[in-house]
Structures are given as C-alpha cells and as structure tokens.
Amino acid sequence: MNWLLVIAGAVVGAPLRYLTDRAVQSRHDSVFPWGTFLVNVSGCLILGLITGAAAQGAASSHLQLLLGTGLCGALTTYSTFSYETLRLAETGAGLYAVANIAGSVTAGLGAAFVGVSVAQGVWS
Template identity: 75%
Template sequence: MNWLLVIAGAMAGAPLRYLTDRAVQSRHDSVFPWGTFVVNVVGCLILGVITAMAPEKLRLLLGTGLCGGLTTYSTFSYETLRLAQDGARGYAAANVLASVVCGLGAAYAGAALGQALR
C-alpha cells in the first residue's frame, strides 16, 4: 500500500515541476536554468519540513512522492553540462554552487521549521 502513496505524490509532483519550471523560466531572459533551480530548492525546503515533522505515511506521499517528482537531479546535471558545452562556464559553475548551497540551506531551514512546528 505504501507504493500507492508514492505514486500519488509523484503524480502531483511531476506536473508541478513542469508547470513551475515553465512559469519561472518564462520570466527570465537568461541562459541560467532558473526554473530547475527554483523547483530543486523549493523541493529541498519542503522535504526538510516533511522529514522533521511528518509521520511515515505523509513522508511517503509528500517526501518520496511529491518531492521526488518535483525535484530533478538529472535535469540539473544536463542543463549544467549544456551550459558548459555552450561556453557559459561561469553560469555552469554558478548553477552547481548555487544549487548545492541553496539546496542544503533550504533543507536545513525546512528541518528547523519542521522542528519548530512540531
């Protein structure tokens, strides 16, 4: 039965990723992948909150399912590689550094928020 929770969360997370990515990216005239950056950082924040305060079934639905469908390491990797290959090495390096630092910071902040709300 747990796998149904994961599937249900992913069914919401994947379209949410696509729609958010398109909405964010359409507002920026830059080669930097703002849409992927935003969904990954927001996903880290949500996962931090959920991990700190939610019971197991909710962690499966929202953590594994929703956040798993929302965030995307493969797209982050591809977009970073594309930036480097296209000669935008500064953007590629900034994407890696900002994604790691902001993602970890968001996960930490989410966990702290989850603990405070508990």
C-alpha cells in the first residue's frame, strides 16, 4: 500500500515539475534556471510543512509518503539543478552558476525552516 502512495504523489509531482519549469522559463529571458529554482524551493517549503505537521502529530505517515516522498520527490530535482549549474559554468556564466548554488541552498533551507515553523505554529 505504501508504494502506491509514493507513486500517486509522483504521478502529480513529475508533470507539475515539468510544466512549472516550462511556464517559468518561457517568461524569463535569462540563462538562470528560474524554473528549477522555483520547483526546488517550493518542494522544500512543502516538505517543511509536512515535516512540521508530522512532528506535531497532524500528518500521518501515509500523508508523508504521498506528499513528502512521492510529490516532493518527483517535484524537486537535484540532478537537474546540478546539470544546469554545470552548464552555466561551462558556458562562461560562472557568476550565475555560483548564484544558483548559493541561492538554491539558502532559499531551499530557508523554505524548509519556514515550512516547519508555520506547521508548528498552526498545529501546536
């Protein structure tokens, strides 16, 4: 049963990631990978909310599997982040590569902390 929850979340997360990335990138005339940045930070926020809710007893293990593992696992993408950062560096956009690394790590961790804090505030 658990694997079905992960699959169900991934069935939503993977196309959502692709469609969000394409929609965001089509609106920006920049080499910076805004689409990947957005889905990764959004996934960190969602995972923070779920983790905080679970810590407060407000999210079941089934919800964690569905949204945390399935949805967020398919929505976020470390491999694309790595590939796009490498491509930026290889094409001479080193400053963008460094900004992508620093911004993604900082915003992702920040979003996760905000998610946990919001969930704790709501369910404590």
